[in-house]
Amino acid sequence: MTLEKSHKHVTCETCLSRNKSLFSSFGCQDVGTLDSQKTCNYFKKNQPLFIEGSIPRGVFCINEGKVKIFTRGNEGKEQIIHIAGAGEIVGFRAMFSGEPYSVSSTTLEEANICFIGKSDFLNLVDTNQNLRNGIMRELSKELADRATFITNMAQKSVRERLVSALLILDDIYEDEMINISREDLANFVGTATETLIRLLKDFKEEGLIQTHTRKIELLDREALHRIAGS
């Protein structure tokens, strides 16, 4: 669980996370370029990568750990839009919009994250058609995801949304158990923390999940999928 010092310096050539990323199609040469341009940083839990309104300077490539992407509503309340894990590249939308960040990003746990400067990244995009197509595909898919997100917020009950969220997180946390604060989970589902806790209790009583202090274990994925309905 605890990241060792050795994790602080990854080389792209051997980075397992890279295989799952937009850089997976890179040839030897591009990987070399990438490796020489990136810097690698250790992040503590709850440390910001970037903040809404600030000027984008590059992209972040997650080697290990999870980060949340969120906006703040008028009263400053967080709405989590996405939770990113190893292999995801975070913050590349802002490279193209020509505007300040429209969202913020913060680590959910300690993490090891590489950084690639804006001009280096845009250079790669300009010269590498594979990467470019991958990015456009990614942007488009994410747009579709967010349309579904909006529809879920508008039409599903909190109970259904929580189930959807748990199933999404189950994918993101892969073999580990879901490990996220109740408050963050509530801000992802779009509900009050109290309501969320009550629903988790219901789910426990219904034998759908089990909790180990803050960690959540899904017991009956079949039933959960049925409840989520989509």
Next chain:
Amino acid sequence: MTLEKSHKHVTCETCLSRNKSLFSSFGCQDVGTLDSQKTCNYFKKNQPLFIEGSIPRGVFCINEGKVKIFTRGNEGKEQIIHIAGAGEIVGFRAMFSGEPYSVSSTTLEEANICFIGKSDFLNLVDTNQNLRNGIMRELSKELADRATFITNMAQKSVRERLVSALLILDDIYEDEMINISREDLANFVGTATETLIRLLKDFKEEGLIQTHTRKIELLDREALHRIAGS
């Protein structure tokens, strides 16, 4: 209001809508190519451009009229994600995702809409860097818009969301009055039609808006902006 027959054949060279579109940066030559590749079609009110789940064959460029972009929730209820007007190019996200349409699109009024086939469009994107950058910028901005949309759905009251929606529509309808069915408006705001109608009544009584049968006229934009809060 009624589209004349002459509208059925537009040439890109003289198309006023093109100036507001992603094609605005095109030089003479590209405009010529575009013009020879596009076909121009008249659409009746409530006629679909494309439907969720079907295979994308090209993009639609709105010359005149408004269209809605929407998804359907589990019970088949529409959630309108976006309303597009003259100059907007609709359906280009699906050109890059390699997947079927994730949303549907239908005209809200009679419309004149040009069509550009997938391969022609992708060719333009590959060869024209301006267009490509414009598209990436557009995709990124839309992603930001949807993050805000999600946050609004999660945190704002129906009243606030309706005000936001009216202000958005006010921009889209430019000099005309907002002209959309109560049901569509409700599906955009993400509420029940009855609730929407009651709120419009409140707004009328508060002197914020005025209705002319189905058309909505904004009287006090200042106050409306204050209510929307963002």
Next chain:
DNA sequence: TTGAAAAAATGATTTAGGTCATACTTGAAG
């Protein structure tokens, strides 16, 4: 012009889920 269907409007009732108040756990720092 008229008649039927669609859309808009209003009323009555219910409830999901938010808010506020309070208590209990847990884990990190001394």
Next chain:
DNA sequence: CTTCAAGTATGACCTAAATCATTTTTTCAA
């Protein structure tokens, strides 16, 4: 170990907004 703050949990209460039922208005085709 203790301590204390942050996080988690539970209870009581309230209201925004959904739902269902009905009426009125508008639209548009015959």
